[in-house]
Amino acid sequence: MKRSKWALPYFIFLVLFVLLPLIIIAVYAFRATDGTFTMSNISAFFTKPTIVKTFWRSMEIAVENTLICLLIGYPVAFILADKNLNKSAFTAILFILPMWINALMRTIATAEIFHAAGLPLGRGSLLFGMAYDYLPFMIYPIYTVLNKMDKSYSEAARDLGASSFKAFTKVTLPLSLPGIMSGIMMVFMPTVSTFAVAEILTRNKIQLFGSLINEQFNNMMWGQGAALSLIMLVIVGLTTLLPTGEAEETEGGTI
Amino acid sequence: MTYTGKKIISQAYLWFVLALLYAPIIFIGIFSFTEAKSMGNWTGFTTQLYTNLFTGSGRSTSALIQAIQTTLIIALVAAAAATLLGTLAAIGIYNMRGKRKKTIEFMNNIPLVNPDIITGVSLFLLFTLLHFTQGYLSVIIAHITFCTPYVVLNVIPRLTQMNPNIYEAALDLGAKPGLALRKVLLPELYPGMLTGFILAFTMSLDDFAVTFFTRGSVGLETLSTYIYADSRKGGLTPELKPLMTIIFLLILVVLIIVNIRTIKNNKTK
Amino acid sequence: MARPNPDEIIINIEHLSKSFGEKKVLDDINLYIKRGEFITFLGPSGCGKTTMLRMIAGFLEPTEGVITLDGKNMVGVPPYQRPLNTVFQKYALFPHLNVFDNVAFGLKLQKVPKDEIRKRVSKVLKLVSMADYEKRDVSSLSGGQQQRIAIARAIVNRPKVLLLDEPLAALDLKMRKDMQIELKEMHEKLGITFIYVTHDQEAALTLSDTIAVMNEGKIQQIGTPTDIYNEPVNAFVADFIGESNILNGTMIEDRKVKFLGQVFECVDEGFGVNTPVDVVVRPEDIVVKKKLDGAQFTGTIKSCVFKGVHYEMFAMTPDGYEVMLQNYRKFDVGTEVGMTIDPYDIQVMHKDCTENVFKGVMKSSNKVEFIGEVWECEETGFEPGTEVDVHVPFNKVDLEDDEKTTTGAGNVNFLLYKGNHYHLTIITDMGYHVYVDTNDVWDKNDMVGIEILPENMKITKR
Numbered sequence: 001m002k003r004s005k006w007a008l009p010y011f012i013f014l015v016l017f018v019l020l021p022l023i024i025i026a027v028y029a030f031r032a033t034d035g036t037f038t039m040s041n042i043s044a045f046f047t048k049p050t051i052v053k054t055f056w057r058s059m060e061i062a063v064e065n066t067l068i069c070l071l072i073g074y075p076v077a078f079i080l081a082d083k084n085l086n087k088s089a090f091t092a093i094l095f096i097l098p099m100w101i102n103a104l105m106r107t108i109a110t111a112e113i114f115h116a117a118g119l120p121l122g123r124g125s126l127l128f129g130m131a132y133d134y135l136p137f138m139i140y141p142i143y144t145v146l147n148k149m150d151k152s153y154s155e156a157a158r159d160l161g162a163s164s165f166k167a168f169t170k171v172t173l174p175l176s177l178p179g180i181m182s183g184i185m186m187v188f189m190p191t192v193s194t195f196a197v198a199e200i201l202t203r204n205k206i207q208l209f210g211s212l213i214n215e216q217f218n219n220m221m222w223g224q225g226a227a228l229s230l231i232m233l234v235i236v237g238l239t240t241l242l243p244t245g246e247a248e249e250t251e252g253g254t255i
Numbered sequence: 256m257t258y259t260g261k262k263i264i265s266q267a268y269l270w271f272v273l274a275l276l277y278a279p280i281i282f283i284g285i286f287s288f289t290e291a292k293s294m295g296n297w298t299g300f301t302t303q304l305y306t307n308l309f310t311g312s313g314r315s316t317s318a319l320i321q322a323i324q325t326t327l328i329i330a331l332v333a334a335a336a337a338t339l340l341g342t343l344a345a346i347g348i349y350n351m352r353g354k355r356k357k358t359i360e361f362m363n364n365i366p367l368v369n370p371d372i373i374t375g376v377s378l379f380l381l382f383t384l385l386h387f388t389q390g391y392l393s394v395i396i397a398h399i400t401f402c403t404p405y406v407v408l409n410v411i412p413r414l415t416q417m418n419p420n421i422y423e424a425a426l427d428l429g430a431k432p433g434l435a436l437r438k439v440l441l442p443e444l445y446p447g448m449l450t451g452f453i454l455a456f457t458m459s460l461d462d463f464a465v466t467f468f469t470r471g472s473v474g475l476e477t478l479s480t481y482i483y484a485d486s487r488k489g490g491l492t493p494e495l496k497p498l499m500t501i502i503f504l505l506i507l508v509v510l511i512i513v514n515i516r517t518i519k520n521n522k523t524k
Numbered sequence: 525m526a527r528p529n530p531d532e533i534i535i536n537i538e539h540l541s542k543s544f545g546e547k548k549v550l551d552d553i554n555l556y557i558k559r560g561e562f563i564t565f566l567g568p569s570g571c572g573k574t575t576m577l578r579m580i581a582g583f584l585e586p587t588e589g590v591i592t593l594d595g596k597n598m599v600g601v602p603p604y605q606r607p608l609n610t611v612f613q614k615y616a617l618f619p620h621l622n623v624f625d626n627v628a629f630g631l632k633l634q635k636v637p638k639d640e641i642r643k644r645v646s647k648v649l650k651l652v653s654m655a656d657y658e659k660r661d662v663s664s665l666s667g668g669q670q671q672r673i674a675i676a677r678a679i680v681n682r683p684k685v686l687l688l689d690e691p692l693a694a695l696d697l698k699m700r701k702d703m704q705i706e707l708k709e710m711h712e713k714l715g716i717t718f719i720y721v722t723h724d725q726e727a728a729l730t731l732s733d734t735i736a737v738m739n740e741g742k743i744q745q746i747g748t749p750t751d752i753y754n755e756p757v758n759a760f761v762a763d764f765i766g767e768s769n770i771l772n773g774t775m776i777e778d779r780k781v782k783f784l785g786q787v788f789e790c791v792d793e794g795f796g797v798n799t800p801v802d803v804v805v806r807p808e809d810i811v812v813k814k815k816l817d818g819a820q821f822t823g824t825i826k827s828c829v830f831k832g833v834h835y836e837m838f839a840m841t842p843d844g845y846e847v848m849l850q851n852y853r854k855f856d857v858g859t860e861v862g863m864t865i866d867p868y869d870i871q872v873m874h875k876d877c878t879e880n881v882f883k884g885v886m887k888s889s890n891k892v893e894f895i896g897e898v899w900e901c902e903e904t905g906f907e908p909g910t911e912v913d914v915h916v917p918f919n920k921v922d923l924e925d926d927e928k929t930t931t932g933a934g935n936v937n938f939l940l941y942k943g944n945h946y947h948l949t950i951i952t953d954m955g956y957h958v959y960v961d962t963n964d965v966w967d968k969n970d971m972v973g974i975e976i977l978p979e980n981m982k983i984t985k986r
């Protein structure tokens with residue numbers, strides 16, 4: 001009975017260091033430098049051309065990156081989870097191993113490869129480098145769902161007369177949707193908000209939403225930065241409303 | 256398509272993607288054996304960078320080693336604190352019902368879905384408002400916020416899988432609550448706590464954005480911020496290449512050993 | 525039963541109640557347990573038996589009431605200070621400890637010297653026939669073996685009372701039977717009090733000195749297995765213990781009861797004249813013969829199933845009652861048989877009630893509120909706000925499949941076959957009881973809609 005109180009320290013910690021900071025962001029977003037209420041920070045998001053452009057560019061790149069990761073990652077997860085096609089669990093581990101190397105370091109190396117190959121740093125290198133950074137985040141949740149999935153579902157579909165393609169599109173794919181959704185979540189949000197990765201991969205040629213927020217804070221424009229952060233928070237909040245199988249995925253996430 | 260055909264294509268695809276994934280790491284590995292400043296520039300084979308790394312010589316090696324130390328200290332302290340806080344919280348949440356449980360579970364998820372930059376910026380504003388001197392302590396607190404959810408989420412399944420009577424059985428046999436916790440509950444939760452700790456440790460090691468915003472202006476550098484600063488200056492500290500190569504090889508070896516052992520264990524059982 | 529000498533009593537429970545939030549799980553339980561006896565709390569799931577056990581063990585504190593052990597009040601004493609031990613339902617062996625360390629757990633906490641621990645553990649392991657398993661991992665043991673270790677772990681501490689919470693539920697049938705015999709032997713050898721909780725009536729009858737039959741948080745009957753089997757006090761006990769024919773009857777006068785359309789001689793007295801009663805006849809107590817003359821009543825065999833030792837048959841009487849029979853002889857389906865019942869084998873019981881009586885309040889002169897719903901009724905002329913009793917005969921309550929279209933709704937909680945109809949107890953969503961006689965077949969826990977037509981309510985001022 002009393003053991004429910006053991007969560008109290010963490011609850012206080014969450015209120016102090018998670019909830020309160022988010023409230024502060026919201027306060028700053030509506031606060032002018034003289035302390036009065038203002039909508040100008042928020043309205044700048046809709047009116048200031050550089051902000052609007054950067055926002056849509058980030059969304060575009062995030063969507064593209066998510067799609068690339070999904071298209072490359074789903075087949076990988078599928079093959080890894082199929083005991084007939086891949087017997088060794090070690091191959092699955094190989095796909096998450098790069099994550100232990102510092103992300104910025106890997107990003108720099110990617111940029112250097114482009115540089116060494118004589119390719120220009122820009123949208124191409126950005127998409128390539130991001131896909132490379134976030135691919136494991138797409139593979140892992142899909143792999144977990146497919147791996148846990150009872151094989152008799154697709155066997156039942158075959159038994160009922162579905163071709164293997166039909167069995168995949170009508171049974172396996174819909175059942176793996178929770179994994180796909182959390183994969184999308186894990187790739188999309190970091191892509192929108194990243195700034196260091198984009199700076200390195202494009203030598204500051206392409207600015208993303210995350211870089212914009214960073215820039216506001218660097219230039220002491222806290223109100224503007226807080227407003228952009230708040231908008232990003234709202235987007236995050238909206239995406240979490242999408243049905244995901246997140247609770248299942250995070251369970252026992254052993255790496 | 257024949258069965259073997261399918262298998263060959265699948266394997267080829269896997270290895271192709273793996274090759275893409277590993278290209279930058281291999282690239283780093285190769286150019287750790289030459290002294291040229293930028294990668295892709297081969298100026299002859301040498302192990303000089305490795306020597307520099309271990310002897311601390313070289314232009315900015317000492318700063319790099321300092322950054323490595325800072326990174327490790329922060330990751331260890333944050334992961335340990337997160338494991339303690341998260342395990343207590345998991346036991347608490349497991350014993351809760353209804354709305355309170357839902358609320359704290361929801362709050363536990365916020366740091367997980369929150370983009371790093373938001374976590375960083377929001378904590379930066381908090382610390383600034385509270386006139387909290389930003390440095391080691393602020394970074395560690397910030398790291399605890401995004402590490403603890405992983406511990407909570409790894410300990411709760413252990414609790415739900417556990418026979419709920421085990422704790423009561425210990426009490427029944429004469430153990431006081433504290434002792435029952437140590438002798439019976441903790442050994443059961445240990446695997447979840449360990450996984451949580453490792454995840455928290457890795458997350459902390461790899462973090463850039465949160466550290467970047469909460470480290471203040473006292474010149475605190477972790478590996479990530481160090482690399483970022485380096486890349487902004489245009490020249491990467493060359494000793495980073497052998498460092499990354501060594502870390503990668505170490506992890507690879509550990510994973511191979513763990514894997515061989517689990518295969519052996521499975522065979523003996 | 526006469527109350528025994530105080531020092532023969534080890535556990536005494538007085539006015540014990542337990543509520544979880546709004547829900548009352550145990551309601552004013554009074555009970556004493558004699559030193560050295562094997563007592564079983566028997567009842568369906570949710571009857572409160574496990575709650576009672578957990579309060580005796582100290583895992584739960586009562587909302588009201590007192591539990592004493594050897595005259596000392598146990599309320600507020602934590603489980604680790606109570607001189608009793610528990611065998612848990614799924615054993616709750618510590619997975620990280622081997623067999624020896626599991627059994628030695630309690631002794632080590634008591635700081636018993638090492639070599640004495642060794643001696644006591646091996647002695648108790650021998651007692652449960654697990655002597656060679658000391659170093660084994662508990663996860664490598666079968667269910668039956670884990671069960672033995674769980675018992676060993678509890679009795680090695682020499683508790684005054686051993687509590688067993690459905691300890692055999694997870695075992696297969698054969699294993700369960702063997703363990704029952706072993707438990708009984710162990711009880712005799714150890715000489716300590718066993719409190720056993722189960723929903724398995726067969727185990728309860730086999731093992732116990734005393735059985736307390738529980739339902740809905742109350743003790744329905746307490747007594748020896750023979751008493752409970754032969755003289756159940758109500759339809760619930762009769763139905764729960766063993767197979768039985770439970771029939772509606774009328775006590776014509778002392779020693780004369782009418783059921784199955786016949787008047788039978790019985791041994792019961794003091795029910796008054798023409799009183800509605802429930803009659804219980806065990807299927808093995810109905811004497812079946814091929815000869816029809818001399819029989820008290822006749823019937824046609826409708827079904828016959830071999831049950832290993834005896835045949836179980838259903839016979840249909842000319843009046844349309846179905847009775848269950850058990851006999852070593854087989855009677856083919858379609859056979860006309862004659863049946864007699866010995867007066868001693870007829871058990872007559874008071875009915876809890878003979879019709880539904882709901883406490884209600886008039887909403888208007890033709891609308892009445894009871895069991896949490898507002899119902900249409902016939903014009904009463906009563907003022908709104910008048911407190912009334914609403915009488916509804918059991919067979920005038922209509923049940924529907926779709927609970928959304930009816931005024932009331934609930935779940936089938938208990939059902940009795942009464943020879944030619946079913947008697948159901950419905951618990952409504954708001955927790956009220958509605959009793960229904962019906963010919964339709966429902967299952968336990970079915971969701972049902974409840975409808976009562978205005979002409980079937982009799983409303984009187986309270």
